[in-house]
Each structure stands twice: as structure tokens, then as C-alpha cells.
Amino acid sequence: AFDVLIVGGGPAGAAAAVYAARKGIRTGVASERFGGQVLDTLGIENFISIKETEGPKFAHALEEHVRDYDVDIMNLQRAKALIPNAGPGKDQIEVQLESGASLKSKTVIISTGARWRNINVPGEHEFKNKGVAYCPHCDGPLFKGKRVAVIGGGNSGVEAAIDLAGIVGHVTLIEFDTQLRADAVLQRKLRSLKNVDIFTNAQTTEITGDQKVNGLVYKDRATGELKKVELEGVFIQIGLVPNTDWLKGTVELTKHGEIVVDARGQTSVPGVFAAGDATTVPFKQIIIAAGDGAKAALGAFDHLIRTSAP
Ligand code: FAD
Numbered sequence: 001a002f003d004v005l006i007v008g009g010g011p012a013g014a015a016a017a018v019y020a021a022r023k024g025i026r027t028g029v030a031s032e033r034f035g036g037q038v039l040d041t042l043g044i045e046n047f048i049s050i051k052e053t054e055g056p057k058f059a060h061a062l063e064e065h066v067r068d069y070d071v072d073i074m075n076l077q078r079a080k081a082l083i084p085n086a087g088p089g090k091d092q093i094e095v096q097l098e099s100g101a102s103l104k105s106k107t108v109i110i111s112t113g114a115r116w117r118n119i120n121v122p123g124e125h126e127f128k129n130k131g132v133a134y135c136p137h138c139d140g141p142l143f144k145g146k147r148v149a150v151i152g153g154g155n156s157g158v159e160a161a162i163d164l165a166g167i168v169g170h171v172t173l174i175e176f177d178t179q180l181r182a183d184a185v186l187q188r189k190l191r192s193l194k195n196v197d198i199f200t201n202a203q204t205t206e207i208t209g210d211q212k213v214n215g216l217v218y219k220d221r222a223t224g225e226l227k228k229v230e231l232e233g234v235f236i237q238i239g240l241v242p243n244t245d246w247l248k249g250t251v252e253l254t255k256h257g258e259i260v261v262d263a264r265g266q267t268s269v270p271g272v273f274a275a276g277d278a279t280t281v282p283f284k285q286i287i288i289a290a291g292d293g294a295k296a297a298l299g300a301f302d303h304l305i306r307t308s309a310p
Helices: 011-021 036-040 055-067 136-143 155-165 184-191 286-307
Strands: 002-007 027-031 071-075 079-086 092-097 102-110 114-116 147-151 170-174 196-199 202-209 213-220 226-230 233-236 240-242 272-274
Touching (some): 002 011, 002 092, 011 027, 011 036, 011 055, 011 071, 011 102, 011 286, 027 102, 055 071, 079 102, 136 155, 136 233, 147 155, 155 170, 155 184, 184 196, 202 226, 272 286
Parallel strands (some): 002 027, 002 102, 027 071, 102 272, 147 170, 147 233, 170 196
Antiparallel strands (some): 079 092, 114 240, 213 226
């Protein structure tokens, strides 16, 4: 059995592994895809101390750093269930894998991350990283002075539009519903901005382009008319979905599926910690996930020294 078993090998899981291993305790990482979302990222320019790098290169460096320590890395393993109070003394936590195997540990750190919800229209997949983006903090500066659209009028969409309006030339916000769903204070701020157009009751039907995005087509749902907007970028902001389906019923989740954690990363189940995009920690970024993973590992270590027999 492990002392700390980490489920998920993105920035949060990798940082947790290094911090746990440096305490000299038995540490394992089981993950479906070591590197996580970073593997799908083109350029990273906001991980402090690394001016500029590429996602796959960063992911490789994460794994190299973890391999420098005595950590049992189990790749291509997908967790399907978490069972607290397992083992003969009921003092272990079991993680069942889809492969049929099962792992036991005194503490578990869940860092299974999240994924952006896709809009599933023609052009979205084709132009990913070629004008189609999901993260304004990450990719906003790439569109300096250009025209972009934000799809989605909830809090994240409206926040993104306000943020981008300060960087890009022009923002078109497109919302499917007849009204924006963001908080009133955000809507007021958005409407006060001169370089923003807002279209509600508008269904995006296509993202167009050649080598890169050059426009977007939406349907005016009131009239059924198709309209085209010329632009260079599209930010899709229709939700970030935490990879926590497998935890339903065992660990407390918010209505959005985020794992509820306290300031030390402790979840509602004693001995189970969580870190990164899968949790309630605000702002989903690499540096935040990594810091969060370190914190959860120290939280787990603290739990171990208080609860384990010498
Ligand atoms: P993730 O990176 O999502 O890692 C989750 C891990 O868990 C993976 O190893 C996954 O395979 C594994 N996993 C999931 N489910 C299971 C399961 N059931 N069993 C086992 N393993 C599982 N942030 C920045 O700071 N700067 C950027 O420039 C930037 N650009 C981005 C660009 C794109 C296209 C995307 C998608 C994201 C970007 N982000 C960026 C956000 C950043 O990648 C995330 O905030 C960060 O990766 C979160 O780390 P994490 O470890 O919490 O989760």
C-alpha cells in the first residue's frame, strides 16, 4: 500500500508527487495521460521563471522531475471508483481502476483536472489553437489589437469579454439564450465598454477560416437568419467540466462537479485530498494547480503524521 496515492498526472498531480516523495513516504501516481491539459497547449508564457515554452515540452519536464524521485508512476490508468474505509483495519482508501486493478493507500490526492466544454460546431476542432481558444488568461495577449468573439454569456463568458476588451481591438459576445446569465454587476461593466457588441438569442453555427479563423456564423434565433461576423479569434466559454464523475456519492462536490476542499486541500472524506482544476480552487491555471498540488501533498503528510501508527 502507498502512503500517498495521487490520481491524475497534470501539473497538480506532478507537484503533489514531488512534494510527497521528498518526505520519504511511499508515493504513487496513477493517471490516464501524464501531463494533462498541458499536452494540448501550444504555447505557455505565464509559468513564472519560464518565459516561454511549449505544452508537450512542459509536460515532459513535469514527468522528468517526478521520475527523479522514487515515485511509482502508473500511466494509462483511469480511476473509476474511490472507496474509503477499505483494508482489514478500515484505515485505507482504495482506488479502483478501469483496468480491473485496485490500489490502496493511507491518503489519496485527487488531481484529475477538468476539460473545456466544446460547442461542437464545424470549425471548432479544425481551428483549435489556430484562432479557437478557451482560456483568456492564457491566449488573450495573442489577439492584441485583433477582433474576437466570446461565445457564452454566463459569468465566465462575460468576465472573459471584459478582460479581452482591454487587450484586443473588438469583442463580439454571443449568447444562445434571450438574455445574459452573468451577474448584474458584470453585465453593467460589459455594457459600458465601447469596443464590445452583444448578441443574444444567437446560436453559433460555424467557425470559419482558411489556415486560421477568419469569422463566425450565427443564427438569429428570432428570425432564423444566418449572420456572419469577421474576426480573428473565438473564445469558447460555455463551461469547464471537472473530471469528477467517478467520485459522485463519495466525496462532496459542488453542483458544477468541483471537489469541495478546504485551505489544506482536505475533502469531505478524511485522508482524501484534492488539488487543481478538479476542485473549488478559483482560477484554473498551471501555476495555481501546481501550487495547489504542493499544498495538498503537505496536507496529506500532515494528516499521516497525526493519524499513522509510528
Ligand atoms: P489537468 O492538467 O487537467 O490534469 C489532469 C490529470 O488527470 C491528467 O493526467 C488526466 O489524464 C488525469 N485524469 C483525468 N481523469 C482521470 C481518471 N478518472 N483517472 C486517472 N487519471 C485521470 N494554463 C496556464 O497557466 N497557462 C496557459 O497558457 C494555459 N493554456 C491552456 C491551453 C489549453 C488549450 C488548455 C486546455 C488549458 C490551458 N491552461 C493554461 C490551463 C491549464 O492547462 C490547467 O489549469 C492545468 O493543466 C490544470 O492542472 P491539473 O493538474 O489540475 O489538471
